[in-house]
Amino acid sequence: MLEIKNLHARIAEDETEILRGIDLTVKAGEVHAIMGPNGSGKSTLSYILAGKDDYEVTEGEILFNGENMLDMEPDERAAAGMFLAFQYPIEIPGVATMEFLKTALNAQRKARGEEALSIPDFMKMVKSKAADLNVTMDMLKRPLNVGFSGGEKKRSEILQMALLEPKLCVLDETDSGLDIDALRIVSEGVNKLRSPERAMVVITHYQRLLDHIVPDVVHVLSKGKIVKTGDKDLALELEKNGYADFVNAA
Amino acid sequence: MNASLPIKHTQAETDLIDRFDAAKAHLPGSQVIVGLRDSAVSQIRDKGLPHRRVEEYKYTDLRAYMKSGAPLAGPATLDEVRAILDAQDSYGDLDRYRIVIANGRFMADVSDAPALAGEGVTVTDFSEALSAETAADLLAQPTTAGLDGVLALNTAFVQGGVLLVVKEGAAVSKPVEVVHVGTGSGALVTRSKITVSKGASLRVLETFAGDTGNGEINAVFDYHVADGAKVAATRLIAGDADPARLFTTIATIGAEAEFKSLGFIAGPSFVRNQQFVNFTGEHSEAKIYGVSMARGEGVADQTLIVDHAVPHCNSREFFKTVLDDRARGVYQGRINVAPHAQKTDGEMMTQALLLSEEAEMANKPELEIFADDVICAHGATSGQMDEDLLFYLRARGIPEDEARTLLVLAFLSEAIEEYGEDDVTEGLEARVRDWLAAKN
Numbered sequence: 001m002l003e004i005k006n007l008h009a010r011i012a013e014d015e016t017e018i019l020r021g022i023d024l025t026v027k028a029g030e031v032h033a034i035m036g037p038n039g040s041g042k043s044t045l046s047y048i049l050a051g052k053d054d055y056e057v058t059e060g061e062i063l064f065n066g067e068n069m070l071d072m073e074p075d076e077r078a079a080a081g082m083f084l085a086f087q088y089p090i091e092i093p094g095v096a097t098m099e100f101l102k103t104a105l106n107a108q109r110k111a112r113g114e115e116a117l118s119i120p121d122f123m124k125m126v127k128s129k130a131a132d133l134n135v136t137m138d139m140l141k142r143p144l145n146v147g148f149s150g151g152e153k154k155r156s157e158i159l160q161m162a163l164l165e166p167k168l169c170v171l172d173e174t175d176s177g178l179d180i181d182a183l184r185i186v187s188e189g190v191n192k193l194r195s196p197e198r199a200m201v202v203i204t205h206y207q208r209l210l211d212h213i214v215p216d217v218v219h220v221l222s223k224g225k226i227v228k229t230g231d232k233d234l235a236l237e238l239e240k241n242g243y244a245d246f247v248n249a250a
Numbered sequence: 251m252n253a254s255l256p257i258k259h260t261q262a263e264t265d266l267i268d269r270f271d272a273a274k275a276h277l278p279g280s281q282v283i284v285g286l287r288d289s290a291v292s293q294i295r296d297k298g299l300p301h302r303r304v305e306e307y308k309y310t311d312l313r314a315y316m317k318s319g320a321p322l323a324g325p326a327t328l329d330e331v332r333a334i335l336d337a338q339d340s341y342g343d344l345d346r347y348r349i350v351i352a353n354g355r356f357m358a359d360v361s362d363a364p365a366l367a368g369e370g371v372t373v374t375d376f377s378e379a380l381s382a383e384t385a386a387d388l389l390a391q392p393t394t395a396g397l398d399g400v401l402a403l404n405t406a407f408v409q410g411g412v413l414l415v416v417k418e419g420a421a422v423s424k425p426v427e428v429v430h431v432g433t434g435s436g437a438l439v440t441r442s443k444i445t446v447s448k449g450a451s452l453r454v455l456e457t458f459a460g461d462t463g464n465g466e467i468n469a470v471f472d473y474h475v476a477d478g479a480k481v482a483a484t485r486l487i488a489g490d491a492d493p494a495r496l497f498t499t500i501a502t503i504g505a506e507a508e509f510k511s512l513g514f515i516a517g518p519s520f521v522r523n524q525q526f527v528n529f530t531g532e533h534s535e536a537k538i539y540g541v542s543m544a545r546g547e548g549v550a551d552q553t554l555i556v557d558h559a560v561p562h563c564n565s566r567e568f569f570k571t572v573l574d575d576r577a578r579g580v581y582q583g584r585i586n587v588a589p590h591a592q593k594t595d596g597e598m599m600t601q602a603l604l605l606s607e608e609a610e611m612a613n614k615p616e617l618e619i620f621a622d623d624v625i626c627a628h629g630a631t632s633g634q635m636d637e638d639l640l641f642y643l644r645a646r647g648i649p650e651d652e653a654r655t656l657l658v659l660a661f662l663s664e665a666i667e668e669y670g671e672d673d674v675t676e677g678l679e680a681r682v683r684d685w686l687a688a689k690n
Contacts, residue, residue: 050645078647090642094660094667100646103656108647143660160646 001065001199002026002049002168008059009048018044020224021060026168029196033210033235034203036221037243042203043087045221046172049201050084051077064168078104079111081167083160085174089153092144097156100144101126105163129162133189150177151186158189169193169200175209187212207239220246257298265319267295269437270406273322278377278410282386290405293397300399309580309612310551312399315520316494320465322409323353323436330433331360340457340486341677346424349373352431354409354438370420370450376442377410388413388443390472392500392526394555394586400496400522404439404468411442411469416479418447425453425484425673430469432458437465437493443472444481448504451480453671458487458495466494477504477531484674485523488516488681490688495521503563505531512539512669514678515550516685525554529591532562539669540569541662541678543685544577551580558591561621567598570665572658573609574689581630582614589620598628603635603661655686 002025009019018041026032036042048055049062051074062069069077092100106116117125130140133155145153154174161169171190175183190213194200202213210218210232218234219226220243227246228234238246259267270291277287300306301313331352347362347369356375363373379388389405391398416422432438446452456471475481487495495518501509513523521544527536542550550573556565571579581600602611613630635657643653659682666678 050641052641052645073650074641074644075647075649075653078645084645086642086645090638092639092642092657092660094663095656100643100656103652104643104646104648107649107652111647111649164647 001028002201003063004060005063006060007048007057007062009044009055009057012054012056018055018224019048022224022226024219024226026199026201028167028199030217031194031200031202031213031215032217032219033215034201034219034221035205035207035235035238038205040221041224042221043172046084046170046203049082049170050074075107076111078164078166079108083164083166083169085157085161085169085171087172087174087176089145089157091146093146095144096141097144098126098140101160101163104160108164125163130159132192133159133162134185135159151179151182154178154182154186155189158186162189162193167198169198171200171202173204174202175204175206183209183212207235210235222246256296259298260313260316262313262316262319263294263298266403267291269319269321273407277407279380280383280385282383283380283389286386286389287406290402293402294399294406297397297399304399306398306553306582309578309582310522310549312494312522315549316466318464319437320463320493321436322407323432323438323462323465325355326352326357326431326433328357328359331357331431334431334433334460335360335429338459340429340459340488341427341455341674344425344673344677346455347426349412349414349426349428350431351411351428351440351442353433353435354440356410356412366422366426369422370417371422371426371452372415374413375410376413376440379413380408389441392528394526394528394557398524400468400524401470401498403496404441404470404498407437407439407468408441409439411440413443415445416447416450416452419449420447421451422453425455427455427457429457429459430467432460432462432467434461434463436463437467438462439468441470441472443474445474446476446479446481448476449478450476454481454483455674456483456485458489461491462493464493466496468496470498470500472500473502473509475501475503475507475509478506479504480508481510482671483511484671485511485513486678486681487514487518487521487523488685490517490519492519497521497523499525501525501527501536503527503529503531503534503536505533507531507534509535510537510669512541512666512671513552514681515542515544515552516681517543517688518548519546520549522551522553527554527556527565529558529560529563532560534563536563536565537669538565538567539665540581541665542569542571542579543662543682544579545574545689546577547575548577549580550577551582553580553582555584555586556596558585558587558594558596560588561590561592561594563591564595565597568665568668569600570662571600571602571611572605572662573602573611574605576606576608578609579611581612582616583628584616584618585626585628587617587619587621587624587626591621592623594621594624594626596624596626600630601661602632603658604632605635655683658682658686
């Protein structure tokens with residue numbers, strides 16, 4: 001599903017190099033966790049996958065289902081099945097959440113040559129998925145993320161993911177700012193979306209999220225490179241010993 | 251030309267003075283009105299059109315903009331007017347009454363005066379009312395306007411308009427659209443007086459259809475909101491006309507009354523929308539909203555003075571502007587609070603979104619407070635589209651153009667939605683989309 005080969009990238013504005021040769025292959029049905037200390041390039045990787053133009057790829061390639069992802073605009077990537085759950089979901093005053101969800105879903109359907117959903121069908125779909133995530137009608141009527149608590153924002157991200165049914169889900173520190181209950185709701189929402197046709201990349205700083213969303217593969221990212229790959233026990237080892245061993249090894 | 255004149259006239263000023271000489275004999279009004287017209291023309295003759303050295307016109311230089319003065323439009327035929335109204339309906343299938351002012355003249359045959367009579371609203375031709383010996387107050391100027399040049403032009407040339415009187419306690423069930431129609435034959439200069447009696451309520455939709463050739467539009471709406479009455483006035487100025495579009499609202503608000511207005515500007519090259527709002531009774535509220543869009547070399551000016559002459563009144567002013575290319579937006583808002591106008595609550599906000607590097611916004615909020623027990627605040631912001639918002643929308647699959655449209659609409663809708671006249675919201679939002687789609 002996703003093949004990253006020798007990816008080098010820097011910040012466009014000041015040419016600071018962030019990613020220094022990442023190789024990563026994620027197959028359909030797999031959940032990969034990427035862990036790493038602050039500043040290791042985790043969020044940069046997620047933004048580059050989503051197509052943010054603050055970063056410049058200087059070397060390497062990213063293939064998404066065999067297609068060159070770097071040639072695609074952010075909206076084209078989304079329509080092709082890429083989804084980034086943002087670490088800091090953005091507040092958009094004046095755009096009602098419901099309206100936003102409908103616009104996004106129908107834009108993706110249009111890009112794929114599918115019919116727009118009728119309003120009753122759309123409403124039915126939103127209501128059932130929103131209920132699973134404890135997202136109330138009141139939240140859906142409010143402007144997107146405006147005045148939402150940290151937990152509400154993250155639930156709203158996962159609701160978007162559930163509605164848009166992407167092929168590749170990248171979750172950027174989805175656990176940050178969540179209390180135990182919110183973490184459980186969000187994780188259940190994510191687990192419900194695990195399927196043999198879908199791949200997930202879960203970026204996190206702490207092991208606790210991986211108790212809820214159990215990964216098939218764990219990677220350690222340090223100084224812009226993957227320095228260690230293992231199974232879920234690697235996350236436990238990190239939790240115990242910290243990142244120091246790997247940071248020094250890199 | 252008289253050598254003692256203080257200024258050298260521009261072509262437009264010369265044309266306007268000639269226009270007056272040619273039209274004078276045919277313009278409506280009693281002797282007292284003739285006198286007011288003469289002195290208004292003298293003001294133009296002596297001071298010229300308002301220009302950038304007049305403080306109120308610093309950013310909206312009408313003298314520099316107006317290159318010529320076209321003749322006043324002649325009467326329109328019913329067929330012409332019907333054809334224009336059929337082709338250009340500002341609010342689609344919205345259920346409403348309609349009053350038509352064509353080429354500056356009230357046109358009874360296409361107006362719903364009989365139906366309005368059933369709702370307690372009388373409709374009279376303003377030009378006929380000007381013939382009365384006591385007509386001078388029909389052209390009364392708000393004291394806060396000073397010697398305003400746009401009002402002087404209106405007084406000099408006013409062709410007609412409409413007088414609406416809503417009787418005491420009448421809640422008019424549907425909005426009343428006052429539509430100006432131009433058949434392309436010249437300038438339209440009108441004034442209308444809308445009196446909403448005690449406890450009555452009225453919603454007015456001010457719209458404009460057709461065109462005016464090279465002529466300007468100068469329209470004044472003079473609202474008198476009696477005690478306990480409620481008025482909502484929505485002004486829709488759209489299209490891509492080049493000649494100046496000059497609009498004035500005067501609102502005189504009694505006690506425990508409410509006046510609400512939205513000035514919506516989408517497109518024309520040069521628009522001045524000025525409002526003079528005066529509280530004359532206590533415990534009343536004025537809510538003044540503005541939505542402006544301009545591109546090219548366009549100028550969209552929203553100017554207002556809210557005069558808190560009495561205590562215990564609230565006013566809220568909320569203006570949004572979107573500018574592209576080299577367009578200029580102007581917001582000049584002043585809240586006056588008289589020495590005894592205690593417990594005044596005034597809140598003014600103006601926000602601009604600049605879509606290009608060269609667009610320019612002049613924000614000038616002012617408070618003049620002479621009372622000590624008041625709450626007044628003002629704010630002004632001006633900025634570019636937030637790239638992070640744009641990226642977020644695109645990352646959800648919304649293409650760039652659509653994402654930009656959504657964000658502009660969201661920005662402007664805050665004012666439209668707070669205005670809260672639900673039956674026009676959809677129509678106005680469609681106008682924003684039209685304006686965005688018209689780029690290039």
